[in-house]
Amino acid sequence: MTPVLETRGLAAGYGGRSVISDINVTLNPSEVLCVIGHNGAGKSTMLKTMFGLISPDAGSVHIDGEDVTKLNPRDIAELGVAMVPEGRGVFPSLSVSDIFALGMHAVGVPKAERAERLEWVLGILPAIREFMERPASTLSGGQQQMVSIGRALLPRPRILLMDEPSIGLAPKLFQDLLAPVRKLQQEEGLSILLVEQNVREALKISDRALVVKSGAIAWTGEPEELADNKRLIELY
Amino acid sequence: MEAYIFNLLNLIAIYGILAVSLNFIIGYAGIYSLAHAVFFGLGAYTSAWVGLNVTPSTFVTIPAAMLVAAIVSLVLALPALRVRGEYFVAASLGLQVIAVTVFSEWKSFTGGIGGVLAIPPVNLFGAEIYQPREFAIVSVIALLIVIAITLALVRSSFGRNLRAIRDSESAAASFGKNVPLIKTVAVVISAALAAVAGALYASFISFINVESFMLDTSVLLMAMVIIGGTGTFLGPLVGAALLLILPSAISYLSFLPQTEIGALQQIIYGLGMTLLMIFRPGGIVGRRSGT
Numbered sequence: 001m002t003p004v005l006e007t008r009g010l011a012a013g014y015g016g017r018s019v020i021s022d023i024n025v026t027l028n029p030s031e032v033l034c035v036i037g038h039n040g041a042g043k044s045t046m047l048k049t050m051f052g053l054i055s056p057d058a059g060s061v062h063i064d065g066e067d068v069t070k071l072n073p074r075d076i077a078e079l080g081v082a083m084v085p086e087g088r089g090v091f092p093s094l095s096v097s098d099i100f101a102l103g104m105h106a107v108g109v110p111k112a113e114r115a116e117r118l119e120w121v122l123g124i125l126p127a128i129r130e131f132m133e134r135p136a137s138t139l140s141g142g143q144q145q146m147v148s149i150g151r152a153l154l155p156r157p158r159i160l161l162m163d164e165p166s167i168g169l170a171p172k173l174f175q176d177l178l179a180p181v182r183k184l185q186q187e188e189g190l191s192i193l194l195v196e197q198n199v200r201e202a203l204k205i206s207d208r209a210l211v212v213k214s215g216a217i218a219w220t221g222e223p224e225e226l227a228d229n230k231r232l233i234e235l236y
Numbered sequence: 237m238e239a240y241i242f243n244l245l246n247l248i249a250i251y252g253i254l255a256v257s258l259n260f261i262i263g264y265a266g267i268y269s270l271a272h273a274v275f276f277g278l279g280a281y282t283s284a285w286v287g288l289n290v291t292p293s294t295f296v297t298i299p300a301a302m303l304v305a306a307i308v309s310l311v312l313a314l315p316a317l318r319v320r321g322e323y324f325v326a327a328s329l330g331l332q333v334i335a336v337t338v339f340s341e342w343k344s345f346t347g348g349i350g351g352v353l354a355i356p357p358v359n360l361f362g363a364e365i366y367q368p369r370e371f372a373i374v375s376v377i378a379l380l381i382v383i384a385i386t387l388a389l390v391r392s393s394f395g396r397n398l399r400a401i402r403d404s405e406s407a408a409a410s411f412g413k414n415v416p417l418i419k420t421v422a423v424v425i426s427a428a429l430a431a432v433a434g435a436l437y438a439s440f441i442s443f444i445n446v447e448s449f450m451l452d453t454s455v456l457l458m459a460m461v462i463i464g465g466t467g468t469f470l471g472p473l474v475g476a477a478l479l480l481i482l483p484s485a486i487s488y489l490s491f492l493p494q495t496e497i498g499a500l501q502q503i504i505y506g507l508g509m510t511l512l513m514i515f516r517p518g519g520i521v522g523r524r525s526g527t
Contacts, residue, residue, distance in 0.1 A: 053409050077412035089407030091400045098396055105393050106412040151411070 002065045004029050004159050004191045005050065005081070009059035012049040018057065019045040020215040027159065030189040032182070034206035034223065036199050042215040043195040044086055047163050050193075051083045052076045063159070077107040082157035086164050088148045092137035096128060096147050099136060103151040121150045124180045141168045145177055153184070159191045166198040174201055203227050242368035244484070246440055248477050249375035250433045253382045255460040255472035257429035260386045262458070263467030264395060265422045266402035268321065271312060271328035272457045274335040275305040275427040277449030279434020281339070281346050284355040284444060292356035292364075294439070301435040302428040309427030313420040332451050339446040351445025358439045366442075375436055382429050387469065389425065398422055402467075463512055465519025474520050482508070 003026040010023040020042040027033050037043050048054045050061050052073040060069040063079050071079075090099055100121070104114050122129050127143075128150050136144060145165055152160060160181065166174040182205050184190040196202035203209060203223040210220040219226070254276055261267040279301035286300045312331050339346045346352065357366035358374050365371055389395050397418050400408045409415050438444050456479065464475025486492070486501045493500075512520070 051410065053406070072414065073409055074412040074414055083410045085407055085410040087404075087407070089404065089410050091403035091407065093399055093403055094396065099400075101393070102396050102400055102413075103411055105396075 001028060003027055003062075004064060005193065006062040006065075007046075007050060007059060008062065010046070010049060010056055010061065011058040012045055012054050012056045014045075014054075018215065020049070020212075021058075022216060023059065023212075024217065025193075025210065027191050027193050029191055030185060031208060032185055032192045032194060032206045034202045034209040035193065035195045035212060036197065036202065036209060036226075037212035037218075039197070041212045043212050044163050045215075046212065047083070047161050047193070047195050051081065051161055074106065077155065077157075080155075080158035081161065082107075082152040082155060082159070083161040084145075084148050084152045084163060084165055086167070088141075088144045090136040090139075090144045090147050090151075093135060095133050095135055096139075097132045099147060099151055100154060103154045107155045109155055117154050117156070120156070121153050124153065124184070125150045142173045142177065145169060149177060149181060153181075157190070159193070162192065162194045164195055164197060166196060166201060171198070171201050174198065175204070178205055200227075239368050242372050244480065245372045246368060246375045248480050249372070249379040250437050250440070251457070251460065251476040251480060252379045252473050253433035253436070254430055254457050255464065255476040256379070256382055256386055257426045257433070258457050259461045259464075259466060259468075259472040260389070260429070261422050261426045262461050263471070264390055264402060265398040265419060266321065267419060267423060268325050268458070269328040269423070269426075270325060270451065270454045270458065271331040271335070272426075272430055273449045273451070273453035274332055275309060275430035276434045276437070276453065276457075277335065277339055277444075277446070278305045278308055278427075279431025280438040280444045280449070281352065281434075282431070283435035284352045284438045285345060287356040287359075287439070288352070288354075292359040294358045294360055294435075297439070298432055298435045301431040305431035305434070306424045306428040309424050310420070313423040329451075332454055336446060336450050339449060347445065349446065351443060352438070353443050355438045355442045355444065357442065358436070366440075371440055375440070378432060378436055382432060383469075383473075385429070394418070394421075459509065461519075463509060463519055465522030468519065468521045471519050471521035478520070 005027040007023050007025045011018060011021040013019040023046055035043050035046065045054065049056050052071050052075070056069060060067050062068065063076070063081065068076055068079065094102070100118060104117060109117055125146050128146055131139060131143060136147060139147065149165070165177065169177070181190070181192065185192055194202055194206065203226060206223045208220070209223045209226045211218045211226070254272060258269065258272045261269060282304040283297035283301040286297045290296065312327060315327070340349055357364045358371065365374055390398070397408070397413060400411070400413065401415055401418060405415050437448070460475035460479050461472050462475070463478065464473065465471025482505060483501050486504055487497050516522070
């Protein structure tokens with residue numbers, strides 16, 4: 001089985017300072033892979049490098065086996081990858097409908113399909129309908145995260161990269177937000193790479209987990225094993 | 237008195253174009269430039285050169301001015317916009333310093349320190365327009381066109397992109413937006429529109445030299461935008477009008493000692509700006525503090 005997303009010996013950093021090195025990750029079709037680790041372990045850097053937001057210093061990124069290392073985020077998005085960025089990535093001065101329009105325009109969703117896509121997302125996350133015309137700055141944290149997830153789903157991605165979506169949310173709200181995404185994974189084969197610090201909640205929905213420590217992969221395996229193993233718990 | 241008022245109106249329209257074009261990048265894209273006077277100057281020098289050496293037709297001088305300013309703005313934008321905000325400010329300051337030196341030394345194009353004299357007036361279909369009253373019609377129409385262009389852009393998907401980038405560059409990039417390209421296009425448009433003001437200024441004054449295009453002009457333009465209200469439609473116009481009228485208005489206050497009027501102007505002007513920024517940081521037209 002060809003992984004939908006794969007990194008081979010990936011290394012990256014900022015301004016000559018190495019943050020991640022020799023990262024080998026595979027994300028299989030319809031899989032939820034959870035990446036956990038301390039603050040500063042390199043989780044977000046790994047995700048950003050996969051999405052083309054940071055140029056790697058070494059190694060490569062592959063989508064469906066094709067090398068996409070040199071592609072920019074727009075090109076990667078057009079291959080069916082979407083990202084829910086850390087900090088929700090909503091624009092305070094824009095209304096929710098503007099944010100959605102921006103999201104569809106960014107990845108070239110044809111005009112004729114935009115209304116249908118919007119309805120599809122509102123069907124998955126119906127609560128958004130109530131605050132479509134409100135500026136994002138007036139929304140609660142949970143509503144903003146819902147918008148961020150909804151925006152990422154608009155192009156109907158095959159691969160969803162989520163960077164700490166639980167930040168600032170109660171566990172129940174976090175699970176409520178992830179439930180529709182989980183449903184898409186189960187029914188439509190969406191593959192999800194979930195970077196999280198909220199290990200307990202993240203492992204509940206993951207098929208596989210890996211631990212990043214000091215910019216390198218320290219462990220990979222089953223979520224149950226990770227949750228029960230005291231030595232592993234110390235790693236994160 | 238009538239000529240004075242129309243002269244002032246022309247200057248408000250010309251500086252209004254500059255403030256509107258600067259607000260396009262400051263207010264909607266969050267790009268703070270200290271080089272706007274460079275594009276103002278490039279527009280003025282280019283249109284003067286074309287007017288004196290090629291044709292006085294305004295339909296040629298203004299597009300030529302816009303083209304040159306757009307090309308030079310690319311030189312600034314392409315490398316500088318790949319870095320974050322404060323680095324662009326520094327890069328634009330560098331361009332401003334270099335441009336002043338070039339404007340002062342490139343005698344064959346700019347006339348050096350002495351400047352360029354006898355610049356042809358606005359020429360529309362062979363008719364020369366140099367009287368302040370008639371010129372005011374041209375300058376106000378030009379201002380309205382520039383406002384219409386910027387409003388159309390701001391309300392389009394391009395404007396939505398700019399506001400998204402202003403709010404969060406990293407989030408816009410995670411949407412798949414080509415942030416450097418969008419910012420570069422915004423800077424090029426802003427510079428080309430500033431060149432329109434330069435071309436009008438050269439035609440109106442008929443004499444230009446480097447003193448009109450120095451760093452203090454760039455700072456004055458930024459002050460117009462910030463005091464008026466960044467990211468607002470009326471703010472830059474109010475800022476331009478206020479900062480052009482205020483110094484003259486102060487000189488009419490009869491109770492002020494005429495020998496000290498220059499220093500008093502500066503003190504009142506500076507104090508007014510400081511108080512405004514404390515009590516209305518969003519500018520005169522912008523939102524009140526805390527709302």
